[in-house]
Each structure stands twice: as C-alpha cells, then as structure tokens.
Amino acid sequence: MTQIRCVKVLVYGMVQGVGFRYYTQQEAHRLGLSGHATNLADGSVEVVAQGESKAVDKLIEWLKSGPRTASVDYIEVYELGSSAANSGSFRAY
Incomplete structure (x- = not known):
C-alpha cells in the first residue's frame, strides 16, 4: 500500500x-505531487x-538547494494532515 x-x-x-x-512546480510535477508554491511577505517561499x-522526501x-538560480539558506518542514493539499495538480502562484 502506498x-x-x-x-x-x-x-x-x-x-x-x-x-x-x-x-x-516542475520538480513536483516530475515527482507526481500535488500542492502549491507561493511567495511569502518575509521573502521566503511556502x-x-x-x-x-x-x-515527497x-x-x-531538492528544496534544500533548489534550482541553480536560487540560494537556499535553510528549510523548515512541517507535517500536515493527509488531505491538506487536495488539489489534483501542483500550482505556483
């Protein structure tokens, strides 16, 4: 079972x-994930x-380094309920 x-x-x-x-978004699509990526007011990305x-792992x-154009200092990971990102695709907005 998955x-x-x-x-x-x-x-x-x-x-x-x-x-x-x-x-x-491209990486998430490649991995078959749903969800979203959005900029936050403090300069981070959620x-x-x-x-x-x-x-997901x-x-x-991948997010620990991101694309070559980015410079990631650190990430924080929070577990959510299994239906928190119930959209069928991954969106960037």
Whole structure:
C-alpha cells in the first residue's frame, strides 16, 4: 500500500525573483505531487506538497538547494494532515 504524506516546507534564502516557484512546480510535477508554491511577505517561499511518501522526501531533498538560480539558506518542514493539499495538480502562484 502506498503511503501518502503531506508537508509544508518553508524555504529561506534568495528564493524570490529567481524562478524558484516555477522550478519547484516542475520538480513536483516530475515527482507526481500535488500542492502549491507561493511567495511569502518575509521573502521566503511556502511549498505545500502531497503525494507518495518517497516522492515527497525527494522534493524535500531538492528544496534544500533548489534550482541553480536560487540560494537556499535553510528549510523548515512541517507535517500536515493527509488531505491538506487536495488539489489534483501542483500550482505556483
């Protein structure tokens, strides 16, 4: 049986204005995840991702460095309820 996991990841560093949300969306699609990536007022990016546990783990690992255009200082990971990101796709806004 497939284990479904949903997380909220806050990504800090130079992550706005560098295509971070776009590249996160591409990576999440590649991994088959649903959720979203959005800029926050403090300069960080919030990523909510749901899907197969191993795919979520892979996205978290990717978020630790992000795309080449970004400079990630650190991330914070929070476990959410399994239906927190119930949209069928991954959106960047």
